[in-house]
Amino acid sequence: MKKSLGAKTLVYPTPVFVVGTYDKEGKPNVMTASWGGICCSQPPCIAVSLRKATYTHGNILARKAFTISIPSEDHVRQADYFGLVSGRSVDKFTATKLTPVRSELVDAPYVEEFSLIVECKLAHVFELGLHTQFIGEVMDVKAEDSVMAKGGLLEITKVKPLVFAPDTQGYYECAAQWFEY
Numbered sequence: 001m002k003k004s005l006g007a008k009t010l011v012y013p014t015p016v017f018v019v020g021t022y023d024k025e026g027k028p029n030v031m032t033a034s035w036g037g038i039c040c041s042q043p044p045c046i047a048v049s050l051r052k053a054t055y056t057h058g059n060i061l062a063r064k065a066f067t068i069s070i071p072s073e074d075h076v077r078q079a080d081y082f083g084l085v086s087g088r089s090v091d092k093f094t095a096t097k098l099t100p101v102r103s104e105l106v107d108a109p110y111v112e113e114f115s116l117i118v119e120c121k122l123a124h125v126f127e128l129g130l131h132t133q134f135i136g137e138v139m140d141v142k143a144e145d146s147v148m149a150k151g152g153l154l155e156i157t158k159v160k161p162l163v164f165a166p167d168t169q170g171y172y173e174c175a176a177q178w179f180e181y
């Protein structure tokens, strides 16, 4: 027996992405986004959906680029903070003592202390309603040695990505377990 929950944005899991951009003055900014994910394999593309009200929205349109830094469980407080305040009024890097690094491939910064980074060139913009969907073509993915497994693959249990639950607004660990089937 299933109960109708109504027309809601409710799927599991949603990611915790930290979207990095530069503003007009070149100030680095980061915002948390859970409305996003992989959207094309070839060319490799990632989508994030942002409200026009965010500072990041204008930054992406102006710079035609963004990065995604993946926070681990160790950085849940900073990831939450990035989603609560706006870069219009605060320098979030200074406030959290995290380090912005200029991407060499796209016109956007990423978070040095986060172990997994995706660098994206803006490829498409779709107006969906409240949110604008930005499709970024992936120029490179960078990962710390410490989160790599043998053979050049990423090890999810070392990346320790967060999962966000849109209904309870809670953060959860990704209890990664390799299922044998």
Ligand SMILES: Cc1cc2nc3c(=O)[nH]c(=O)nc-3n(C[C@H](O)[C@H](O)[C@H](O)COP(=O)(O)O)c2cc1C
Pocket (backbone or CB within 6 Å): 016, 029, 030, 031, 032, 033, 034, 035, 036, 049, 050, 051, 053, 054, 055, 056, 057, 079, 080, 082, 083, 084, 085, 086, 087, 088, 164
């Ligand atoms: C876990 C989490 C996920 C969020 N996901 C989104 C999202 O996908 N799209 C969006 O527009 N805002 C999202 N937000 C809200 C923005 O992060 C928030 O408005 C932020 O202050 C915008 O920063 P900016 O003005 O510096 O760009 C999220 C917030 C949190 C805490």
